[in-house]
Amino acid sequence: MGDRQFVELGPLALERGGSLPSVRVAYETWGTLAPDAGNAVLVEHALTGDSHVVGPAGPGHATAGWWPSLIGPGAPLDTDRLFVVCANVLGGCQGTTGPSSAAPDGGPWGSRFPEVTIADQVAVEAALSDALGIGRWQAVLGGSMGGMRALEWAVSRPERVAGLFFLASGAVASADQIGTQTTQQTAVRSDPAWAGGDYAPGPGPVTGLGIARRIAHLTYRSGLELDARFGTTVQDDGRFAVASYLDHHAAKLAARFDAGSYVVLTEAMNSWDVGRGRGGVAAALARVTARSVVAGIDSDRLYPPVQQQQVAEGLGVPLRLIFSPYGHDGFLLETAEVGALVRELLPS
Numbered sequence: 001m002g003d004r005q006f007v008e009l010g011p012l013a014l015e016r017g018g019s020l021p022s023v024r025v026a027y028e029t030w031g032t033l034a035p036d037a038g039n040a041v042l043v044e045h046a047l048t049g050d051s052h053v054v055g056p057a058g059p060g061h062a063t064a065g066w067w068p069s070l071i072g073p074g075a076p077l078d079t080d081r082l083f084v085v086c087a088n089v090l091g092g093c094q095g096t097t098g099p100s101s102a103a104p105d106g107g108p109w110g111s112r113f114p115e116v117t118i119a120d121q122v123a124v125e126a127a128l129s130d131a132l133g134i135g136r137w138q139a140v141l142g143g144s145m146g147g148m149r150a151l152e153w154a155v156s157r158p159e160r161v162a163g164l165f166f167l168a169s170g171a172v173a174s175a176d177q178i179g180t181q182t183t184q185q186t187a188v189r190s191d192p193a194w195a196g197g198d199y200a201p202g203p204g205p206v207t208g209l210g211i212a213r214r215i216a217h218l219t220y221r222s223g224l225e226l227d228a229r230f231g232t233t234v235q236d237d238g239r240f241a242v243a244s245y246l247d248h249h250a251a252k253l254a255a256r257f258d259a260g261s262y263v264v265l266t267e268a269m270n271s272w273d274v275g276r277g278r279g280g281v282a283a284a285l286a287r288v289t290a291r292s293v294v295a296g297i298d299s300d301r302l303y304p305p306v307q308q309q310q311v312a313e314g315l316g317v318p319l320r321l322i323f324s325p326y327g328h329d330g331f332l333l334e335t336a337e338v339g340a341l342v343r344e345l346l347p348s
């Protein structure tokens with residue numbers, strides 16, 4: 001369990017037009033699927049996350065699990081009774097079809113990779129669910145970009161989602177989010193190594209991707225935390241400590257993530273609007289029948305709680321606030337609080 005598996009899902013027509021001739025999905029599972037397939041839950045990863053929700057780094061896994069302790073025997077996602085699935089997202093770079101995957105001519109898709117939306121990503125996951133024989137999820141759970149896919153599931157396929165856990169995310173991209181994400185994309189595209197998106201296999205535009213991650217990482221943490229932690233400290237090497245910290249996160253991401261995927265996935269978040277084609281956000285949320293837990297981080301400056309409040313009101317549930325100094329990254333770091341809310345959604 002937890003080993004990466006693959007499934008070929010065939011062609012996919014895309015929301016914005018065009019299609020992909022074939023889509024491969026990489027996914028991991030934990031626990032055992034019940035004979036009636038009624039014990040399955042789907043976990044949705046965020047922008048640079050992947051299917052490795054729990055477990056150590058190692059072959060095939062660039063990083064250790066991003067929600068440690070959330071899955072396992074007796075854990076909030078209790079594998080003594082639940083079957084947990086997490087799939088790498090369409091457009092990503094961890095085994096599911098994305099810009100660095102081979103196109104039909106054998107070369108990487110690169111700049112030819114089409115625009116994909118959150119709805120397209122969920123359509124792929126629905127096809128994966130069909131392939132696994134799972135008609136209805138006990139719950140779909142996610143934070144940040146993962147929360148968008150979780151909400152899209154509950155709105156687009158209410159009959160297939162019994163429970164929804166929506167964390168540190170929004171129903172529609174804000175101008176603030178689009179602004180920071182397009183600035184990050186500009187940083188990637190400004191790197192001469194980007195080569196219009198058709199860079200040679202190898203390191204690629206690591207300078208541009210690193211600048212994008214520095215900008216993004218600032219939005220993932222709170223100003224108060226950064227100030228308390230780094231203040232005006234200058235290190236022996238002459239760098240501000242906070243600059244050195246951002247340099248470190250920039251280098252780590254550039255070493256593990258594909259720049260083309262970064263642009264494709266941030267664009268999917270830019271175009272996110274659960275109300276598109278559904279009469280607006282409120283009408284879309286009215287379609288949800290899942291029992292729902294909606295939660296946010298009080299210090300999140302990227303996905304401020306007002307965005308989760310909109311979703312909570314639309315679903316008729318209270319907003320659950322997690323108090324954390326860490327800002328948006330609190331959705332990854334406050335695992336005890338997140339776990340307690342998951343247990344409320346999926347009581348044993």
Ligand SMILES: N[C@@H](CCO)C(=O)O
Pocket residue numbers: 046047048049143144145220329
């Ligand atoms: N640290 C997270 C933040 C975005 O939600 C990521 O890299 O995906």
